[in-house]
Amino acid sequence: MNDExxxxxxxxxxxxxxxxxxxxxxxxxxxxxxxxxxxMTAVDPLSTDEVMEALQISRGNAHTNLKExxxxxxxxxxVRKGERREYFEAEKDVWKIFRxxxxxxxxxxxEPALDVLxxxxxxxxxxxxxxxxxxxxxxxxxxxFVHFASQVADKIGLLQHGTAVKLAAKLVG
Amino acid sequence: MNDExxxxxxxxxxxxxxxxxxxxxxxxxxxxxxxxxxxMTAVDPLSTDEVMEALQISRGNAHTNLKExxxxxxxxxxVRKGERREYFEAEKDVWKIFRxxxxxxxxxxxEPALDVLxxxxxxxxxxxxxxxxxxxxxxxxxxxFVHFASQVADKIGLLQHGTAVKLAAKLVG
DNA sequence: GCGAAATTTCAGAAATAAATGAAATAGATG
DNA sequence: CATCTATTTCATTTATTTCTGAAATTTCGC
Numbered sequence: 584m585n586d587e588x589x590x591x592x593x594x595x596x597x598x599x600x601x602x603x604x605x606x607x608x609x610x611x612x613x614x615x616x617x618x619x620x621x622x623m624t625a626v627d628p629l630s631t632d633e634v635m636e637a638l639q640i641s642r643g644n645a646h647t648n649l650k651e652x653x654x655x656x657x658x659x660x661x662v663r664k665g666e667r668r669e670y671f672e673a674e675k676d677v678w679k680i681f682r683x684x685x686x687x688x689x690x691x692x693x694e695p696a697l698d699v700l701x702x703x704x705x706x707x708x709x710x711x712x713x714x715x716x717x718x719x720x721x722x723x724x725x726x727x728f729v730h731f732a733s734q735v736a737d738k739i740g741l742l743q744h745g746t747a748v749k750l751a752a753k754l755v756g
Numbered sequence: 757m758n759d760e761x762x763x764x765x766x767x768x769x770x771x772x773x774x775x776x777x778x779x780x781x782x783x784x785x786x787x788x789x790x791x792x793x794x795x796m797t798a799v800d801p802l803s804t805d806e807v808m809e810a811l812q813i814s815r816g817n818a819h820t821n822l823k824e825x826x827x828x829x830x831x832x833x834x835v836r837k838g839e840r841r842e843y844f845e846a847e848k849d850v851w852k853i854f855r856x857x858x859x860x861x862x863x864x865x866x867e868p869a870l871d872v873l874x875x876x877x878x879x880x881x882x883x884x885x886x887x888x889x890x891x892x893x894x895x896x897x898x899x900x901f902v903h904f905a906s907q908v909a910d911k912i913g914l915l916q917h918g919t920a921v922k923l924a925a926k927l928v929g
Numbered sequence: 930g931c932g933a934a935a936t937t938t939c940a941g942a943a944a945t946a947a948a949t950g951a952a953a954t955a956g957a958t959g
Numbered sequence: 960c961a962t963c964t965a966t967t968t969c970a971t972t973t974a975t976t977t978c979t980g981a982a983a984t985t986t987c988g989c
Binding site: 785786787813814815816817820840 | 946947948949950951956957958
Binding site for chain 1: 976977980
Protein backbone atom coordinates (compact mmCIF):
# COMPACT_ATOMS: atom_id res chain seq x y z
CA MET A 584 0.00 0.00 0.00
CA ASN A 585 2.91 2.25 0.79
CA ASP A 586 4.23 1.06 -2.51
CA GLU A 587 1.02 2.12 -4.24
CA UNK A 588 1.36 5.59 -2.80
CA UNK A 589 4.86 5.76 -4.17
CA UNK A 590 3.72 4.75 -7.66
CA UNK A 591 0.86 7.24 -7.49
CA UNK A 592 3.14 10.11 -6.56
CA UNK A 593 5.53 9.32 -9.36
CA UNK A 594 2.78 8.96 -11.91
CA UNK A 595 1.23 12.23 -10.87
CA UNK A 596 4.54 14.04 -11.03
CA UNK A 597 5.14 12.73 -14.52
CA UNK A 598 1.63 13.77 -15.52
CA UNK A 599 2.23 17.31 -14.26
CA UNK A 600 5.61 17.57 -15.94
CA UNK A 601 4.38 16.27 -19.27
CA UNK A 602 1.15 18.24 -19.25
CA UNK A 603 3.30 21.29 -18.66
CA UNK A 604 5.50 20.48 -21.63
CA UNK A 605 2.37 20.05 -23.75
CA UNK A 606 1.17 23.47 -22.64
CA UNK A 607 3.88 24.96 -24.81
CA UNK A 608 2.28 23.36 -27.87
CA UNK A 609 -1.18 24.64 -26.97
CA UNK A 610 0.05 28.19 -26.74
CA UNK A 611 -0.25 28.50 -22.97
CA UNK A 612 2.83 28.66 -20.82
CA UNK A 613 4.34 25.72 -19.05
CA UNK A 614 3.59 26.89 -15.54
CA UNK A 615 -0.06 27.50 -16.28
CA UNK A 616 -0.46 24.00 -17.69
CA UNK A 617 1.43 22.49 -14.76
CA UNK A 618 -0.73 24.24 -12.20
CA UNK A 619 -3.79 23.06 -14.05
CA UNK A 620 -2.51 19.47 -14.04
CA UNK A 621 -1.60 19.73 -10.37
CA UNK A 622 -5.02 20.93 -9.34
CA MET A 623 -7.01 18.65 -11.63
CA THR A 624 -5.42 15.73 -9.86
CA ALA A 625 -5.52 17.22 -6.37
CA VAL A 626 -7.92 15.85 -3.81
CA ASP A 627 -8.30 19.13 -1.94
CA PRO A 628 -7.89 22.78 -2.93
CA LEU A 629 -4.35 24.18 -2.59
CA SER A 630 -3.02 27.54 -1.46
CA THR A 631 -0.54 29.65 -3.39
CA ASP A 632 2.23 28.51 -1.06
CA GLU A 633 1.37 24.88 -1.57
CA VAL A 634 1.46 25.34 -5.34
CA MET A 635 4.83 27.11 -5.06
CA GLU A 636 6.14 24.25 -2.97
CA ALA A 637 4.76 21.48 -5.18
CA LEU A 638 6.08 22.96 -8.44
CA GLN A 639 9.14 24.72 -7.02
CA ILE A 640 8.26 28.07 -8.53
CA SER A 641 8.31 31.66 -7.33
CA ARG A 642 5.42 33.48 -5.70
CA GLY A 643 4.99 35.90 -8.59
CA ASN A 644 4.86 33.10 -11.12
CA ALA A 645 2.40 31.07 -9.07
CA HIS A 646 0.22 34.06 -8.43
CA THR A 647 0.06 35.26 -12.03
CA ASN A 648 -0.80 31.88 -13.44
CA LEU A 649 -3.29 30.98 -10.74
CA LYS A 650 -5.14 34.21 -11.43
CA GLU A 651 -4.98 33.62 -15.17
CA UNK A 652 -6.51 30.18 -14.72
CA UNK A 653 -9.22 31.71 -12.56
CA UNK A 654 -9.88 34.28 -15.30
CA UNK A 655 -10.30 31.46 -17.80
CA UNK A 656 -12.72 29.75 -15.43
CA UNK A 657 -10.60 26.64 -15.07
CA UNK A 658 -10.02 27.28 -11.37
CA UNK A 659 -12.26 28.51 -8.60
CA UNK A 660 -11.17 30.38 -5.50
CA UNK A 661 -12.22 28.71 -2.28
CA VAL A 662 -12.19 30.45 1.08
CA ARG A 663 -12.24 28.27 4.16
CA LYS A 664 -14.06 29.62 7.16
CA GLY A 665 -11.77 31.18 9.71
CA GLU A 666 -8.91 31.24 7.20
CA ARG A 667 -7.54 34.30 5.54
CA ARG A 668 -5.71 32.88 2.58
CA GLU A 669 -7.22 31.76 -0.69
CA TYR A 670 -7.30 28.21 -1.88
CA PHE A 671 -7.71 27.10 -5.48
CA GLU A 672 -9.73 24.23 -6.81
CA ALA A 673 -9.91 22.98 -10.41
CA GLU A 674 -12.92 22.40 -12.58
CA LYS A 675 -12.83 18.65 -13.10
CA ASP A 676 -15.72 18.08 -15.48
CA VAL A 677 -14.10 17.34 -18.83
CA TRP A 678 -16.94 18.74 -20.91
CA LYS A 679 -16.83 22.01 -18.99
CA ILE A 680 -13.07 22.15 -19.40
CA PHE A 681 -13.47 21.58 -23.12
CA ARG A 682 -16.02 24.35 -23.47
CA UNK A 683 -13.87 26.81 -21.57
CA UNK A 684 -10.80 26.04 -23.64
CA UNK A 685 -12.81 26.19 -26.86
CA UNK A 686 -14.34 29.54 -25.93
CA UNK A 687 -10.96 30.99 -25.06
CA UNK A 688 -9.37 29.72 -28.25
CA UNK A 689 -12.18 31.15 -30.32
CA UNK A 690 -11.68 34.49 -28.64
CA UNK A 691 -7.94 34.50 -29.14
CA UNK A 692 -7.61 32.78 -32.51
CA UNK A 693 -10.81 33.03 -34.52
CA GLU A 694 -12.15 36.46 -33.68
CA PRO A 695 -9.02 38.48 -34.45
CA ALA A 696 -8.66 36.59 -37.73
CA LEU A 697 -12.24 37.47 -38.61
CA ASP A 698 -11.54 41.13 -37.94
CA VAL A 699 -8.57 41.13 -40.29
CA LEU A 700 -10.47 39.32 -43.01
CA UNK A 701 -13.50 41.53 -42.64
CA UNK A 702 -11.43 44.67 -43.02
CA UNK A 703 -9.52 43.39 -46.04
CA UNK A 704 -12.70 42.19 -47.71
CA UNK A 705 -14.28 45.61 -47.27
CA UNK A 706 -11.21 47.39 -48.60
CA UNK A 707 -11.19 45.35 -51.78
CA UNK A 708 -14.95 45.31 -52.35
CA UNK A 709 -15.89 46.15 -55.92
CA UNK A 710 -12.37 46.29 -57.32
CA UNK A 711 -12.17 46.33 -61.10
CA UNK A 712 -8.73 44.99 -61.96
CA UNK A 713 -8.18 41.25 -62.30
CA UNK A 714 -5.70 41.05 -59.38
CA UNK A 715 -8.05 43.14 -57.25
CA UNK A 716 -11.01 40.89 -57.94
CA UNK A 717 -8.96 37.77 -57.34
CA UNK A 718 -7.68 39.14 -54.03
CA UNK A 719 -11.18 40.01 -52.94
CA UNK A 720 -12.50 36.58 -53.88
CA UNK A 721 -9.80 34.77 -51.89
CA UNK A 722 -10.25 36.95 -48.80
CA UNK A 723 -14.02 36.59 -48.97
CA UNK A 724 -13.76 32.81 -49.11
CA UNK A 725 -11.54 32.79 -46.05
CA UNK A 726 -13.85 35.21 -44.28
CA UNK A 727 -16.95 33.16 -45.00
CA PHE A 728 -15.32 29.99 -43.83
CA VAL A 729 -13.95 31.43 -40.62
CA HIS A 730 -17.27 33.11 -39.87
CA PHE A 731 -19.04 29.82 -40.34
CA ALA A 732 -16.54 28.00 -38.14
CA SER A 733 -17.08 30.63 -35.50
CA GLN A 734 -20.81 30.02 -35.49
CA VAL A 735 -20.33 26.27 -35.29
CA ALA A 736 -18.02 26.75 -32.30
CA ASP A 737 -20.66 28.88 -30.58
CA LYS A 738 -23.35 26.29 -31.05
CA ILE A 739 -21.21 23.45 -29.81
CA GLY A 740 -20.36 25.52 -26.77
CA LEU A 741 -24.05 25.74 -25.94
CA LEU A 742 -24.74 22.01 -26.11
CA GLN A 743 -25.20 19.89 -23.04
CA HIS A 744 -22.64 17.15 -22.61
CA GLY A 745 -25.17 14.41 -23.42
CA THR A 746 -26.39 16.08 -26.59
CA ALA A 747 -22.87 16.68 -27.81
CA VAL A 748 -21.87 13.09 -27.20
CA LYS A 749 -24.88 11.80 -29.11
CA LEU A 750 -24.15 14.10 -32.02
CA ALA A 751 -20.50 13.14 -32.11
CA ALA A 752 -21.31 9.45 -31.69
CA LYS A 753 -23.46 9.59 -34.81
CA LEU A 754 -20.55 11.10 -36.69
CA VAL A 755 -17.99 8.61 -35.45
CA GLY A 756 -20.37 5.78 -36.29
CA MET B 757 -7.12 52.40 -61.75
CA ASN B 758 -3.65 53.21 -60.61
CA ASP B 759 -5.32 54.26 -57.42
CA GLU B 760 -7.01 50.87 -57.12
CA UNK B 761 -3.67 49.16 -57.48
CA UNK B 762 -2.34 51.33 -54.67
CA UNK B 763 -5.22 50.41 -52.38
CA UNK B 764 -4.83 46.75 -53.24
CA UNK B 765 -1.15 46.74 -52.42
CA UNK B 766 -1.73 48.41 -49.09
CA UNK B 767 -4.55 46.10 -48.16
CA UNK B 768 -2.51 43.08 -49.06
CA UNK B 769 0.46 44.28 -47.06
CA UNK B 770 -1.74 44.85 -44.05
CA UNK B 771 -3.25 41.40 -44.49
CA UNK B 772 0.19 39.80 -44.57
CA UNK B 773 1.41 41.75 -41.55
CA UNK B 774 -1.65 40.99 -39.46
CA UNK B 775 -1.88 37.36 -40.48
CA UNK B 776 1.72 37.07 -39.39
CA UNK B 777 0.96 38.59 -36.01
CA UNK B 778 -1.93 36.14 -35.63
CA UNK B 779 0.42 33.28 -36.40
CA UNK B 780 1.97 33.82 -32.99
CA UNK B 781 -1.39 33.05 -31.38
CA UNK B 782 -1.86 29.87 -33.40
CA UNK B 783 1.48 28.52 -32.28
CA UNK B 784 3.25 28.90 -35.61
CA UNK B 785 5.91 31.50 -36.10
CA UNK B 786 5.34 34.89 -37.61
CA UNK B 787 7.34 34.30 -40.76
CA UNK B 788 5.54 31.08 -41.59
CA UNK B 789 2.17 32.77 -41.29
CA UNK B 790 3.35 35.75 -43.34
CA UNK B 791 4.63 33.57 -46.15
CA UNK B 792 1.35 31.72 -46.13
CA UNK B 793 -0.60 34.97 -46.35
CA UNK B 794 1.69 36.25 -49.08
CA UNK B 795 1.24 33.19 -51.23
CA MET B 796 -2.48 32.72 -50.61
CA THR B 797 -2.99 36.17 -52.08
CA ALA B 798 -0.39 35.86 -54.84
CA VAL B 799 -1.52 35.53 -58.42
CA ASP B 800 1.50 33.51 -59.50
CA PRO B 801 3.94 31.23 -57.69
CA LEU B 802 6.95 32.97 -56.13
CA SER B 803 10.60 32.00 -55.79
CA THR B 804 12.58 32.04 -52.56
CA ASP B 805 14.23 35.29 -53.62
CA GLU B 806 10.90 36.92 -54.34
CA VAL B 807 9.61 35.89 -50.92
CA MET B 808 12.78 37.27 -49.29
CA GLU B 809 12.30 40.52 -51.14
CA ALA B 810 8.58 40.84 -50.43
CA LEU B 811 8.89 40.17 -46.70
CA GLN B 812 12.40 41.55 -46.19
CA ILE B 813 13.72 38.41 -44.54
CA SER B 814 16.91 36.38 -44.79
CA ARG B 815 17.43 33.44 -47.09
CA GLY B 816 17.70 30.94 -44.24
CA ASN B 817 14.47 32.11 -42.72
CA ALA B 818 12.62 32.08 -46.03
CA HIS B 819 13.96 28.66 -46.90
CA THR B 820 13.15 27.02 -43.58
CA ASN B 821 9.61 28.30 -43.45
CA LEU B 822 8.85 27.62 -47.10
CA LYS B 823 9.92 24.04 -46.62
CA GLU B 824 7.92 23.75 -43.42
CA UNK B 825 4.81 24.95 -45.23
CA UNK B 826 5.48 22.43 -47.99
CA UNK B 827 5.79 19.71 -45.33
CA UNK B 828 2.41 20.72 -43.93
CA UNK B 829 0.93 20.55 -47.42
CA UNK B 830 -0.06 24.19 -47.48
CA UNK B 831 2.36 24.98 -50.32
CA UNK B 832 3.32 23.12 -53.46
CA UNK B 833 6.63 23.35 -55.26
CA UNK B 834 6.29 24.36 -58.88
CA VAL B 835 9.08 23.95 -61.42
CA ARG B 836 8.84 25.98 -64.59
CA LYS B 837 10.20 24.43 -67.73
CA GLY B 838 13.65 25.65 -68.60
CA GLU B 839 14.05 27.20 -65.15
CA ARG B 840 16.31 25.92 -62.50
CA ARG B 841 14.91 27.47 -59.37
CA GLU B 842 11.86 26.38 -57.40
CA TYR B 843 8.67 28.37 -57.16
CA PHE B 844 6.07 28.03 -54.46
CA GLU B 845 2.30 28.14 -54.80
CA ALA B 846 -0.29 28.06 -52.02
CA GLU B 847 -3.25 25.77 -51.58
CA LYS B 848 -6.17 28.18 -51.90
CA ASP B 849 -9.15 25.94 -51.23
CA VAL B 850 -10.33 26.90 -47.76
CA TRP B 851 -11.71 23.48 -46.90
CA LYS B 852 -8.42 21.84 -47.84
CA ILE B 853 -6.54 24.42 -45.78
CA PHE B 854 -8.80 23.71 -42.83
CA ARG B 855 -8.28 19.96 -43.08
CA UNK B 856 -4.52 20.35 -43.25
CA UNK B 857 -4.39 22.65 -40.25
CA UNK B 858 -6.75 20.41 -38.28
CA UNK B 859 -4.69 17.31 -39.07
CA UNK B 860 -1.48 19.04 -38.04
CA UNK B 861 -2.96 20.34 -34.81
CA UNK B 862 -4.28 16.94 -33.96
CA UNK B 863 -0.84 15.47 -34.50
CA UNK B 864 0.90 18.10 -32.40
CA UNK B 865 -1.67 18.74 -29.68
CA UNK B 866 -4.04 15.82 -29.28
CA GLU B 867 -1.86 12.81 -29.90
CA PRO B 868 0.92 13.62 -27.42
CA ALA B 869 -1.73 14.39 -24.80
CA LEU B 870 -3.34 11.03 -25.44
CA ASP B 871 0.01 9.30 -24.96
CA VAL B 872 0.51 10.95 -21.59
CA LEU B 873 -3.00 10.17 -20.43
CA UNK B 874 -2.81 6.61 -21.65
CA UNK B 875 0.41 5.99 -19.75
CA UNK B 876 -0.87 7.56 -16.53
CA UNK B 877 -4.13 5.66 -16.75
CA UNK B 878 -2.25 2.38 -17.12
CA UNK B 879 0.06 3.17 -14.20
CA UNK B 880 -2.84 3.83 -11.87
CA UNK B 881 -5.07 0.99 -13.04
CA UNK B 882 -6.52 -1.02 -10.18
CA UNK B 883 -5.22 1.14 -7.36
CA UNK B 884 -6.75 0.45 -3.98
CA UNK B 885 -6.32 3.65 -1.97
CA UNK B 886 -8.91 6.41 -2.21
CA UNK B 887 -6.48 8.97 -3.70
CA UNK B 888 -5.23 6.37 -6.16
CA UNK B 889 -8.72 5.53 -7.33
CA UNK B 890 -9.67 9.18 -7.61
CA UNK B 891 -6.54 9.95 -9.61
CA UNK B 892 -7.25 7.06 -11.96
CA UNK B 893 -10.85 8.12 -12.45
CA UNK B 894 -9.89 11.69 -13.35
CA UNK B 895 -7.17 10.62 -15.78
CA UNK B 896 -9.48 8.08 -17.38
CA UNK B 897 -12.16 10.70 -17.95
CA UNK B 898 -9.68 12.98 -19.63
CA UNK B 899 -8.33 10.11 -21.69
CA UNK B 900 -11.77 9.03 -22.86
CA PHE B 901 -12.73 12.54 -23.83
CA VAL B 902 -9.54 13.28 -25.71
CA HIS B 903 -9.71 9.93 -27.48
CA PHE B 904 -13.25 10.67 -28.55
CA ALA B 905 -12.32 14.15 -29.75
CA SER B 906 -9.51 12.61 -31.72
CA GLN B 907 -11.90 10.27 -33.51
CA VAL B 908 -14.30 13.09 -34.26
CA ALA B 909 -11.45 15.12 -35.76
CA ASP B 910 -10.50 12.16 -37.97
CA LYS B 911 -14.02 11.78 -39.29
CA ILE B 912 -14.42 15.45 -40.03
CA GLY B 913 -11.12 15.36 -41.87
CA LEU B 914 -12.52 12.70 -44.16
CA LEU B 915 -15.69 14.57 -45.11
CA GLN B 916 -16.12 16.26 -48.44
CA HIS B 917 -16.60 20.00 -48.27
CA GLY B 918 -20.28 19.77 -49.25
CA THR B 919 -21.08 17.12 -46.67
CA ALA B 920 -19.35 19.04 -43.93
CA VAL B 921 -21.18 22.24 -44.79
CA LYS B 922 -24.54 20.47 -44.72
CA LEU B 923 -23.75 18.91 -41.37
CA ALA B 924 -22.59 22.17 -39.87
CA ALA B 925 -25.51 24.08 -41.37
CA LYS B 926 -27.91 21.74 -39.58
CA LEU B 927 -26.11 22.48 -36.33
CA VAL B 928 -26.04 26.24 -36.80
CA GLY B 929 -29.70 26.20 -37.68
C1' DG C 930 -5.77 53.25 13.30
C1' DC C 931 -1.93 49.50 13.89
C1' DG C 932 0.33 45.55 12.71
C1' DA C 933 0.48 40.97 10.69
C1' DA C 934 -0.50 38.19 6.86
C1' DA C 935 -1.85 37.81 2.52
C1' DT C 936 -2.07 39.48 -2.41
C1' DT C 937 -0.45 42.07 -6.28
C1' DT C 938 2.83 44.35 -9.18
C1' DC C 939 6.84 44.92 -11.80
C1' DA C 940 11.85 45.79 -13.10
C1' DG C 941 15.45 43.00 -14.16
C1' DA C 942 17.30 38.11 -15.03
C1' DA C 943 16.95 33.77 -17.26
C1' DA C 944 15.23 30.75 -20.63
C1' DT C 945 13.38 29.87 -25.05
C1' DA C 946 12.31 30.66 -29.83
C1' DA C 947 13.29 32.71 -34.18
C1' DA C 948 16.22 35.03 -37.66
C1' DT C 949 20.58 36.06 -39.80
C1' DG C 950 24.23 35.31 -42.89
C1' DA C 951 27.82 32.85 -44.39
C1' DA C 952 29.72 28.37 -45.40
C1' DA C 953 28.76 23.72 -47.13
C1' DT C 954 26.39 20.88 -50.23
C1' DA C 955 23.89 19.48 -54.25
C1' DG C 956 22.57 19.91 -59.10
C1' DA C 957 22.75 21.39 -63.68
C1' DT C 958 25.23 23.05 -67.86
C1' DG C 959 28.43 23.08 -71.26
C1' DC D 960 35.15 17.90 -64.73
C1' DA D 961 35.03 22.88 -63.85
C1' DT D 962 31.88 26.30 -62.95
C1' DC D 963 27.91 28.60 -61.97
C1' DT D 964 23.55 28.69 -59.51
C1' DA D 965 20.34 27.18 -56.26
C1' DT D 966 19.46 24.79 -51.92
C1' DT D 967 20.44 23.47 -47.35
C1' DT D 968 22.50 23.71 -42.87
C1' DC D 969 23.97 25.71 -38.71
C1' DA D 970 26.68 28.57 -35.27
C1' DT D 971 25.80 33.00 -33.71
C1' DT D 972 22.87 36.89 -32.82
C1' DT D 973 18.58 38.98 -31.85
C1' DA D 974 13.94 39.09 -30.21
C1' DT D 975 10.40 37.39 -27.37
C1' DT D 976 8.51 35.15 -23.58
C1' DT D 977 8.58 33.65 -18.99
C1' DC D 978 10.23 33.69 -14.20
C1' DT D 979 12.14 35.64 -10.06
C1' DG D 980 12.22 38.10 -5.94
C1' DA D 981 11.59 42.02 -3.55
C1' DA D 982 8.81 46.11 -2.86
C1' DA D 983 4.18 48.05 -2.78
C1' DT D 984 -0.44 47.45 -1.76
C1' DT D 985 -4.49 45.49 0.18
C1' DT D 986 -7.11 43.14 3.77
C1' DC D 987 -8.54 41.91 8.12
C1' DG D 988 -8.40 41.03 13.19
C1' DC D 989 -7.65 43.47 17.10
